Amino acid sequence: MPYSLNLLKTGAILLALFLSLPLLSIFTELLYVIFQNLNTQDSNEILTIKENLNHFFSYLFIKFLKDTFLVLLGVLSLSFIIGVSSAYLVANFEFYFSNILEKLLILPLAIPAYILAFIYVGIMDYQGVFYELFHFRINFFNIYGVIFVLSISLFPYVFMFAKTAFQSEAKELIEVAKTTGYSEFKIFFKVAIFTAKPAIMSGLMLVFMETLSDYGASAYYGVDTFSAGIFKLWYDLNDSYSSAVLSGFLMIFVFLVMYLEYQNKTKRKYSFNQNLKIFIQKRKLSKYKASLASLYCFIIALIGFILPFIWLLYWGLQDTKIFESEFYIIAIKTLVLAGITALIVTLLAYFLSFVARVSKSHWFSICIIKLSSLGYAIPGAAIGIGVMIMFIILNNIFGFALLGNSLLVLIFAYMVRFLATAIYSLEGGYNKIHTQSDEASLFINPSYKTLFLKIHTPLLKHFLWLSFIIVFIDTIKELPLSRMLAPFGFETLGVKAFWYASDERIYDAALPSLCIVVLSLLVILWIQKLSKE
DSSP states (O other): OHHHHHHHHHHHHHHHHHHHHHHHHHHHHHHHHHHHHHHOOOHHHHHHHHHHHHHIIIIIHHHHHHHHHHHHHHHHHHHHHHHHHHHHHHHHEEOTTHHHHHHHTTGGGGSOHHHHHHHHHHHTSTTSHHHHHHSOOOOOSSHHHHHHHHHHHHHHHHHHHHHHHHHTSBHHHHHHHHHTTOOHHHHIIIIIHHHTHHHHHHHHHHHHHHHHHOOHHHHHHTOOOHHHHHHIIIIISOOHHHHHHHHHHHHHHHHHHHHHHHHHHHHSOOOOOOOGGGBOOOEEOOHHHHHHHHHHHHHHHIIIIIHHHHHHHHHHHTOGGGGSHHHHHHHHHHHHHHHHHHHHHHHHHHHHHHHHHHTOOHHHHHHHHHHHTHHHHSOHHHHHHHHHHHHHHHHHHHOOOOTTTOHHHHHHHHHHHHHHHHHHHHHHHHTTSOHHHHHHHHHHSOOHHHIIIIIIHHHTHHHHHHHHHHHHHHHHHOOHHHHHHSOTTOOOHHHHHHHHHHTTOGGGGHHHHHHHHHHHHHHHHHHHHHHHO
16 A cells, blocks of 8 residues: 555656646756856857847847736736626626626627637627628727736636626625625625635736736737747747747746736735525615616626627638548547547646545645646646657757657647646535545555445546546637647647738638637537536
8 A cells, every 4th residue: 555655756757847847948948048157168159149148138028928918917907807896797787688797797708709800800800790781990000909818818817717706705894894894896896806806816816827828919909929930930020039938038027927916816815705594685676776787797798798799600600611521630639639638637636636636745746736736827828838848858858859840849838837727627526525535445445446436436527527628628729839839731620710810811810719608608508518417
């Protein structure tokens, strides 16, 4: 038993370290640049590196920093306003179609931001419905377009967290606030938001990470965020050193924000109402106020999901490519790739979660899980750079010419990116299994294999399936990694849609985008049904 446990722990450590290699490779590249400056005898190479870095810091870095800061500020602010206000309305009040609108306000998550970006360009086109109705069009090819698209796409994260927090507020708080003469506006600003602050911050943290990870919308609208800048440096300017430097800065920035958020959580202690009998009850609004609340939530749902989805349906279903074999070949390749990735990632996450549980060491569990989950916090473009640097180093050492020639590189990058998602999906299942069941199983049959296959697997089958489906959809929607690391001639639905849009063939992008959105929509509806059960 001790021998097999040590073997499992060793395997988990090696796996976690292997999955963190792309992130370490970026810092290795930075140290290599410094070492080259100090030790190389090739003056031309030194001069090239210095000129590239000087050009990067003099002309590009400030631009990348400014655009990223403005996009983050705008998206976080707008997501906060839309997500919190709509969540407060559906959680606290009864108004016309409130139950339907509550479900519709989550559905914008089914449409990736880069797809939403060219949908709104199509809607605002001179042949689009907006121009025909109002005889003017809105230019989205600027930083305001990126902020709008990302906010509409990501606000459901804040909405879901805030709604749950508002629904779990104790009714005594509202009653005390009313007796002190607080109006509904004062209750919202001085009571509700304050008590829901931890949940709102969690939602905003997800919006923050997704905004930093965005490449498609920013690149399509011509805004130089960090993720778009990494692509521009590596591909357009052929400057791998500056690209590694920017990726390193991005990683350090993300880790710093995560550390500050963790410190804030540990310093401040919150509690929430766990007595379902004293949960806040929805209050009825007057007809006028109910109409305004319905209209407000409907406009958000219309802009975020209904209108874009109708546009995709209209242009996607009349696309003649639906009768061509090429489209189905790309779709099948995408689905097979996503299925293989989801299976591997789910199995690895299950193995790591199992070892972390049976090790009975809190420190070991934290290290393994956190080390394996670093990829989720890092934008896809930075992971792509790290994976490329890693395989270039392996090629130089062992002669493995996999980069650009094998799907293994792309699948490995997906593993790094989505392993945390699978681990967090399984954590919910493991929290429902009491540790005494492990002890009883090991007492009757002291075998970790039996515990893994015959005890945990049947109990976790729904959560394993949930993990598989979530990773499957995330893989289909992923754009930067698919574009950077796919072998020559291999295209996914997301890459195909992005290339069509970039080539100003917006209506041709509708069909592959529709496939992605329909699959994502089915998963979101299934998860909603599962959460109710």
